[in-house]
Amino acid sequence: MNLNGISAIWQREILTFLREKPRIISAAINPIFWLLTFGAGLGSTVNIAGINYQQFIFAGIIVQTMLFSSIFYGSYLVWDRRIDLLKAVLVTPLSRHSIFFGKVLSGVTFALIQTAIILAFGFFIGISYTFASIGLVIIIVALAAAALTAIGLTIGSLMTSPEGFQLITTFVIFPLFFLSGALFPLENLPAYLAALTAANPVTYIVDALRGLLIGIQYFGSFEIIFILVAFALIANLIGIQAFKRMRS
Amino acid sequence: MPIVETFNLTKKFGKITAVDSLNIGIDEGEVFGLLGPNGAGKTTIIKMLATLLEPTSGNAKVNGFDVMKKPQKVRESIGIVFQEPSSDELLTGYENMKLYAMMYGLPKDEIKRGIVEALELVELTERRDDLVRTYSGGMRRRLEIGRSLIHKPKVLFLDEPTLGLDPAGREKMWDYIGRLVRELRMTVLLTTHYMEEADNLADKVGIIDQGRIVIIDTPKALKRTVGGDLVTIKTANPNTGALEKLAYVKNITQNDDQITITVENVSQNLQELLKVVGKIESVEVRNTTLNDVFLHFTGRRIHEEGGNTWFDKIVQESISKS
Numbered sequence: 001m002n003l004n005g006i007s008a009i010w011q012r013e014i015l016t017f018l019r020e021k022p023r024i025i026s027a028a029i030n031p032i033f034w035l036l037t038f039g040a041g042l043g044s045t046v047n048i049a050g051i052n053y054q055q056f057i058f059a060g061i062i063v064q065t066m067l068f069s070s071i072f073y074g075s076y077l078v079w080d081r082r083i084d085l086l087k088a089v090l091v092t093p094l095s096r097h098s099i100f101f102g103k104v105l106s107g108v109t110f111a112l113i114q115t116a117i118i119l120a121f122g123f124f125i126g127i128s129y130t131f132a133s134i135g136l137v138i139i140i141v142a143l144a145a146a147a148l149t150a151i152g153l154t155i156g157s158l159m160t161s162p163e164g165f166q167l168i169t170t171f172v173i174f175p176l177f178f179l180s181g182a183l184f185p186l187e188n189l190p191a192y193l194a195a196l197t198a199a200n201p202v203t204y205i206v207d208a209l210r211g212l213l214i215g216i217q218y219f220g221s222f223e224i225i226f227i228l229v230a231f232a233l234i235a236n237l238i239g240i241q242a243f244k245r246m247r248s
Numbered sequence: 249m250p251i252v253e254t255f256n257l258t259k260k261f262g263k264i265t266a267v268d269s270l271n272i273g274i275d276e277g278e279v280f281g282l283l284g285p286n287g288a289g290k291t292t293i294i295k296m297l298a299t300l301l302e303p304t305s306g307n308a309k310v311n312g313f314d315v316m317k318k319p320q321k322v323r324e325s326i327g328i329v330f331q332e333p334s335s336d337e338l339l340t341g342y343e344n345m346k347l348y349a350m351m352y353g354l355p356k357d358e359i360k361r362g363i364v365e366a367l368e369l370v371e372l373t374e375r376r377d378d379l380v381r382t383y384s385g386g387m388r389r390r391l392e393i394g395r396s397l398i399h400k401p402k403v404l405f406l407d408e409p410t411l412g413l414d415p416a417g418r419e420k421m422w423d424y425i426g427r428l429v430r431e432l433r434m435t436v437l438l439t440t441h442y443m444e445e446a447d448n449l450a451d452k453v454g455i456i457d458q459g460r461i462v463i464i465d466t467p468k469a470l471k472r473t474v475g476g477d478l479v480t481i482k483t484a485n486p487n488t489g490a491l492e493k494l495a496y497v498k499n500i501t502q503n504d505d506q507i508t509i510t511v512e513n514v515s516q517n518l519q520e521l522l523k524v525v526g527k528i529e530s531v532e533v534r535n536t537t538l539n540d541v542f543l544h545f546t547g548r549r550i551h552e553e554g555g556n557t558w559f560d561k562i563v564q565e566s567i568s569k570s
Contacts, residue, residue: 008350016338019379084334088392091298092351093323248300 005094009102010109017110027069027110028117031061035125048185051214054125059209060182062118062141063202066111067173070145073107074152074239075168078159081248090248100153100243104236107149108142115141122213133212140212140228144205147232150239157239157246176202186218201231249312251276251435252297252403256306259292266292268459269306274403274437274452279429281450282439283538289459290439291331294405297437298328311402324352327396328405335392337381341372344380345395352399362398369428370394386417390424397432406438410445422448443538455542462545471536474499474544476512478536479521482529483507490524497521501543505529508543510536 017023039054039061046053080086089099115137119129155168179193180202189197197203208224211217217224250273257270267289274280282290295301297308299319308315311325335344345366349359367373370390380388389409396404409425410418426449429436440446446453447467454464463470476498486507491497496517499510507525511517514533522528543549 002351002353004353005351008347012336012339012343012347015343016336019338084330084332085336087300087330088328088334088348089351091300091323091326091328092348093320093353094351095320248295 002094002098005092005098006102006105009089009094009099010105013103013106014109017106027065027114030068031065031114031118032121034061034064035121039125049216051216052126055127055214056185056210056216057183058118058122058125058127059213060180060206062115062209063144063180063182063206064177065114065118066141066145066205067148067177067202069110069114070107070148071152071155071168071173073110074103074149074154075156075159075165077103077153077156078162078165081156081246082162087248096244097240100240103153104146104149104239107152108145111141111145111148112138127213129213136212137209140205140208143228143232144202147201147228147235150232150235154235154239154242157242176200179203180206181218182206185216201227204228204231250274251312252280252308252310252437254293254297254306254308257293257296257303257308258305259289259296259301260304265459267296267303270459270461272454272461272464274435276402276435277433279436279438279449279451281446281453282437282456283441283443283446283450283453283542284439284456285441288441288456290441290456291407292459293456294328294407294437294439297322298326298405299323324399325402326405327399327401327403329389329392329396329407329409331408331411333388333392335380335388335395338379340377340379341367341383341391342376344391345398348395349398354399359398362400366394366398369397369431370424384417386413386421389413389421393424393428397428397434401434403435403437406436408439408441410440410442418442418445425449443542447538453538455545457542457546457548467538470538470541474510474536474540476510476536477514478534478540479509479511479514479518480532480534481507481509481522481525482531483525483527484529485526487524487526491521494521494524499544501547503549508540510540510544 035054035058039057043053048056077086119134119137151172155172179196179200181197186197186203186207204219204224204227207218208228252272252274254270254272257267258265259267270293272280282293284290292301296303297310297315299315299322302316310322313321313325315322339347342363345363346359349362354362367376370393372387372391372394375383375387380391383391393409406425410421413421422445428434429449438449450467452464453467453470455462465473482505484505486502488500488502488507491500491509496512497509498512501508509521511521518533522531539549
């Protein structure tokens with residue numbers, strides 16, 4: 001592990017992120033748009049456990065934003081590989097572990113920035129916070145973003161050309177999102193849906209955040225922590241293997 | 249002992265042999281030019297030497313380190329400039345250099361000093377705080393050359409350093425690389441498909457075709473092997489039989505309705521030669537270039553193969569439009 005090198009990768013990603021204005025704008029506007037249209041639209045007639053639908057999906061929208069940005073950020077690697085940008089990094093003495101770790105760290109940072117923007121917007125739709133809840137949200141988001149970025153990097157290492165990029169949305173992001181309970185409560189689901197959501201690690205991210213933000217939690221806290229830590233570890237172990245084997 | 253050395257270095261992609269039993273040695277301080285058409289295997293060779301690609305068989309040593317067993321040491325010993333841009337457009341020149349140098353694990357003060365020197369060397373000090381997006385193609389290439397020198401590599405790999413530059417930019421870049429080599433006494437492995445580039449920059453040229461080295465020598469010696477100047481004649485029906493009998497005709501290559509004859513003492517012999525050829529549409533006489541050397545050894549012209557990349561085509565189109 002070369003801390004200077006990891007820091008260089010991280011600084012590079014953050015600087016380019018901050019200079020790509022469209023990326024920041026869409027990162028901030030998308031979730032707010034969802035809350036104001038979908039959340040408020042359904043919220044005018046739908047109440048879940050006495051809680052306004054807009055507030056109910058708040059945690060789900062944080063996860064949705066993170067899903068899209070982390071997985072896409074990771075799989076963007078396939079573009080970096082196509083041009084010579086990544087080769088220049090791979091030819092330095094920096095180990096592939098370090099490069100991978102720098103990228104995961106960047107993915108986590110982006111997710112935290114975006115979460116901060118959405119949390120700030122939460123004030124306007126009546127979400128209340130404590131220092132403890134914000135602290136725990138940060139930990140859960142960091143853990144989840146590390147796992148999701150690693151999945152993205154795995155996809156980016158395995159893909160040989162960017163042509164299949166659209167498929168990621170269809171076959172990875174959408175299933176993970178729609179089967180996570182981001183938009184519906186986990187109680188009283190049909191058996192197949194209950195099984196699929198329980199098998200989806202993203203479900204536990206949503207559940208944890210919803211518990212911290214509006215006090216509705218389906219799974220036990222210990223169960224959630226165990227699953228999220230395992231998810232992050234496994235996703236990163238697989239990611240590192242894929243990244244090490246990636247042809248440059 | 250050579251600082252870069254390959255031993256039957258071979259790379260196969262499926263059934264295609266991209267590099268076939270390569271044996272070259274590059275001495276310290278030497279500029280070695282690998283000259284060949286696109287697809288000849290030049291970039292594959294560089295990638296193997298830079299530890300980005302594992303050889304199928306054979307081996308190579310850079311700065312005394314085995315590329316397979318000591319990749320880390322090899323990477324510390326080399327600097328490399330890729331064919332296509334590899335700097336970040338959204339970072340300034342300075343940031344690009346600094347972040348890159350950090351990946352080499354250099355101490356802070358060494359990075360600072362190194363960048364100042366490198367910027368000076370590639371004449372980008374004035375533009376150091378501008379985003380790379382605002383740089384011209386030549387400036388960007390220079391930045392990448394400068395960036396590859398900060399960690400003081402023993403060997404510099406330049407993969408098609410003037411690809412995509414306009415002719416003026418190309419000549420400027422030659423000046424640059426030439427100066428760099430003289431001032432830093434750097435060992436350089438350069439790949440190119442431009443004859444003039446190899447001629448201008450390289451102490452020694454290896455002609456490569458379809459993954460095989462055809463011949464290695466100094467540009468001067470190579471041109472001498474062709475053995476004279478060249479007369480290219482456009483004619484429908486050349487009398488090659490009679491031409492071959494002339495003592496001063498060294499070589500004849502025929503290409504559709506065009507025939508290229510290597511002639512000693514052109515000024516004295518041209519008149520007689522033209523009489524012998526037969527009916528002539530046009531004649532061109534010129535001094536030997538490496539292009540002729542390539543033709544001499546491979547029987548083909550370097551650009552003949554349609555092996556141009558999409559990138560080349562775009563560049564050529566944009567040049568012809570402007």
